[in-house]
Amino acid sequence: MLNMNNISRIYQSDTIQTHALRDFSLKVNEGEFVAVTGPSGSGKSTFLNVAGLLDNFDRGQYELDGVSVQGLKDDELSRLRNEKIGFIFQNYNLIPDYSIFDNVDMPLRYRGFSASERKRRVEQALEKVGLASRLKYLPSQLSGGQQQRVAIARALAGEPKILLADEPTGNLDSLMARQVMEILHDLNKDGATIIMVTHDPDQAREVNRNVQVIDGQLADFKIYAPLDRTAENKGKTVSAAVSADVAEEMADA
Amino acid sequence: MPSNSMFVYNLTLAMQSFRRAPTLYFLIILTLSIGVGVLCANLALVNSMASDPIPEKSANLFHINMNTWPDDQPPDEPMHILRYRDAMAIAESKLTKGSAIFYASGVYARDAESSSMKRFDSEVRATTPGFFELTNAPFAFGSAFEKSRGMEIVIGDELNKKIFAGKNSVGKTLELDGELLTIVGVLKPWVLRPLFYHPTEGRAFNLTDDIFAPLETAIDLGWSIHARSSSAVNYTGIEETRDKDVYYLQAWVELADMNQKSALQSYLDNYSQQLKDAGEHPLAIKNELHNVNEWLKVNKVVDQKVLAFTLASVLFLSVCIFNASSLLLPRFHAAKFEVGLRRAIGASNRHMLVQGLTESVLLGLFTGVVALVLSWLFLKLSVQFLPRLTNLAVLEPKLLVLGMLLALVTSIASSLYPLYRANYYTISAELK
Numbered sequence: 001m002l003n004m005n006n007i008s009r010i011y012q013s014d015t016i017q018t019h020a021l022r023d024f025s026l027k028v029n030e031g032e033f034v035a036v037t038g039p040s041g042s043g044k045s046t047f048l049n050v051a052g053l054l055d056n057f058d059r060g061q062y063e064l065d066g067v068s069v070q071g072l073k074d075d076e077l078s079r080l081r082n083e084k085i086g087f088i089f090q091n092y093n094l095i096p097d098y099s100i101f102d103n104v105d106m107p108l109r110y111r112g113f114s115a116s117e118r119k120r121r122v123e124q125a126l127e128k129v130g131l132a133s134r135l136k137y138l139p140s141q142l143s144g145g146q147q148q149r150v151a152i153a154r155a156l157a158g159e160p161k162i163l164l165a166d167e168p169t170g171n172l173d174s175l176m177a178r179q180v181m182e183i184l185h186d187l188n189k190d191g192a193t194i195i196m197v198t199h200d201p202d203q204a205r206e207v208n209r210n211v212q213v214i215d216g217q218l219a220d221f222k223i224y225a226p227l228d229r230t231a232e233n234k235g236k237t238v239s240a241a242v243s244a245d246v247a248e249e250m251a252d253a
Numbered sequence: 254m255p256s257n258s259m260f261v262y263n264l265t266l267a268m269q270s271f272r273r274a275p276t277l278y279f280l281i282i283l284t285l286s287i288g289v290g291v292l293c294a295n296l297a298l299v300n301s302m303a304s305d306p307i308p309e310k311s312a313n314l315f316h317i318n319m320n321t322w323p324d325d326q327p328p329d330e331p332m333h334i335l336r337y338r339d340a341m342a343i344a345e346s347k348l349t350k351g352s353a354i355f356y357a358s359g360v361y362a363r364d365a366e367s368s369s370m371k372r373f374d375s376e377v378r379a380t381t382p383g384f385f386e387l388t389n390a391p392f393a394f395g396s397a398f399e400k401s402r403g404m405e406i407v408i409g410d411e412l413n414k415k416i417f418a419g420k421n422s423v424g425k426t427l428e429l430d431g432e433l434l435t436i437v438g439v440l441k442p443w444v445l446r447p448l449f450y451h452p453t454e455g456r457a458f459n460l461t462d463d464i465f466a467p468l469e470t471a472i473d474l475g476w477s478i479h480a481r482s483s484s485a486v487n488y489t490g491i492e493e494t495r496d497k498d499v500y501y502l503q504a505w506v507e508l509a510d511m512n513q514k515s516a517l518q519s520y521l522d523n524y525s526q527q528l529k530d531a532g533e534h535p536l537a538i539k540n541e542l543h544n545v546n547e548w549l550k551v552n553k554v555v556d557q558k559v560l561a562f563t564l565a566s567v568l569f570l571s572v573c574i575f576n577a578s579s580l581l582l583p584r585f586h587a588a589k590f591e592v593g594l595r596r597a598i599g600a601s602n603r604h605m606l607v608q609g610l611t612e613s614v615l616l617g618l619f620t621g622v623v624a625l626v627l628s629w630l631f632l633k634l635s636v637q638f639l640p641r642l643t644n645l646a647v648l649e650p651k652l653l654v655l656g657m658l659l660a661l662v663t664s665i666a667s668s669l670y671p672l673y674r675a676n677y678y679t680i681s682a683e684l685k
């Protein structure tokens with residue numbers, strides 16, 4: 001689904017050259033739920049921006065769903081973003097004076113769908129996040145968790161190949177964060193490929209795979225082992241569900 | 254927003270943008286409107302001054318200046334007014350397709366059959382009959398008089414409205430300074446801007462005349478000259494001028510083609526030479542033929558002050574564009590988040606550019622409407638202060654179109670830089 005090989009991203013100012021990503025390689029398969037963790041300034045967001053085609057890279061190869069993105073023109077990159085990627089931001093990034101419907105409808109506008117098709121998709125996406133009854137609300141009339149669910153619906157409406165989430169629960173309290181994470185897990189169970197940048201070790205442990213970014217590179221060790229999300233563990237808090245293996249691994253780290 | 258069309262979507266976004274900052278957009282529209290309005294008002298004046306009043310034949314109509322002054326203190330240039338016998342020599346030449354010999358006069362007019370004694374101060378053009386065909390004068394009723402002598406007249410639309418309420422007055426009689434003359438023709442509303450057949454003495458923007466009378470009759474009736482005249486002799490009335498050195502008639506000819514121009518020039522030069530040989534004048538042979546537009550240029554019909562003010566208003570508009578751009582800059586800067594978001598979810602640079610331009614075009618349309626209203630007000634105000642502009646201060650349909658185009662261009666020009674700045678940032682810079 002996503003294949004990055006030796007990606008480098010260098011920010012150049014007058015006096016300083018910052019290597020945000022250096023020879024960064026990562027392969028994410030279809031249906032995976034990958035958590036990207038790492039300290040602040042390690043390059044997580046740069047990785048997500050490059051992965052989401054929001055930022056360029058200086059060296060390396062990047063293939064998204066079989067399409068090599070090097071040398072693509074702005075129109076082609078925009079179409080790839082629109083068709084293959086769904087973004088979920090920490091700050092939700094909803095337009096405050098648009099209704100929930102119009103916010104979710106936005107990416108579909110650029111796809112050229114008919115009005116009826118857009119309506120169907122918007123309603124379906126809002127149904128998935130439990131907000132089908134709030135079509136006409138403004139974002140300010142919803143709680144933070146609900147706003148993030150609207151943002152998820154916006155990401156889902158275009159039926160993308162991959163969801164990129166940048167600390168999607170960073171601004172939410174624990175209860176709302178739990179709701180959002182459950183939605184993401186449900187989507188993943190239904191086959192969605194998700195890459196999520198997070199600072200939360202509990203969330204990192206919940207997913208299939210956790211990758212650690214340090215100094216713009218993938219770390220060659222694991223801090224957080226995956227959590228066993230089997231039936232008997234479901235509903236428990238992440239801490240309570242941590243397996244002995246994970247505890248051991250954490251102790252080693 | 255159920256529509257399928259991106260155009261309608263972009264229009265809706267533009268309207269939302271206006272609603273978000275109505276005061277700011279009001280200021281922008283006002284700024285651009287004042288600039289466009291002032292320029293449009295000036296262009297309306299220049300357009301009236303510089304337009305060709307008779308484009309279908311302006312290249313073939315020639316005003317004649319001659320140099321036949323009888324003493325040795327001649328004017329610097331050939332005179333635009335001619336003696337009766339010189340003018341008649343032109344009218345009688347077989348070299349022209351048509352001609353008009355005339356002078357300007359004035360009478361008091363009243364309906365001879367009316368019990369009212371109210372008289373109307375009326376401008377008179379005393380002319381040979383060829384005037385009407387030469388100038389393409391438009392007739393509403395009746396036709397031109399056929400001879401240069403006869404108690405018949407043609408009247409203009411304004412006078413017909415004043416005296417006969419605009420009805421067909423052919424056959425009616427007017428009392429003109431105590432003489433009874435019968436109306437044989439009534440003109441339609443006739444606006445010549447400039448009044449090409451008489452642009453001298455600052456009359457280029459006068460209205461067309463109220464009464465057109467046969468030349469010989471006007472002379473016989475002693476209707477005085479209401480324009481420039483020069484004489485090398487004493488005389489007591491115009492009726493004495495036919496065989497005297499009194500210069501007051503203007504001559505226009507219509508030529509079928511340019512070959513006739515050189516033939517006519519030779520004819521005039523030979524005529525002057527004959528006079529000189531006969532000792533009637535001592536001057537160098539210098540006769541001039543000017544077509545309509547050349548004649549208007551010779552008479553400096555386009556006011557240089559208005560041209561200078563138009564140039565100043567172009568500069569003023571540039572300042573308005575700069576100001577509007579400065580006002581738009583923070584607005585577009587504030588929209589960076591939305592631009593970044595739209596780009597992230599799939600809008601291309603082209604989409605954003607079209608969205609921005611749609612907003613600019615809509616802004617331009619609003620600006621255009623306000624600008625044209627302001628332009629009209631500026632012209633009305635100008636006429637209040639400078640009444641001589643009355644016949645000039647007209648917003649013709651082409652000026653309305655030009656005003657709208659100017660508003661669109663200035664609106665787009667003022668938003669180009671803010672638009673560039675709003676789309677200049679890396680998409681991710683505004684999103685977290």
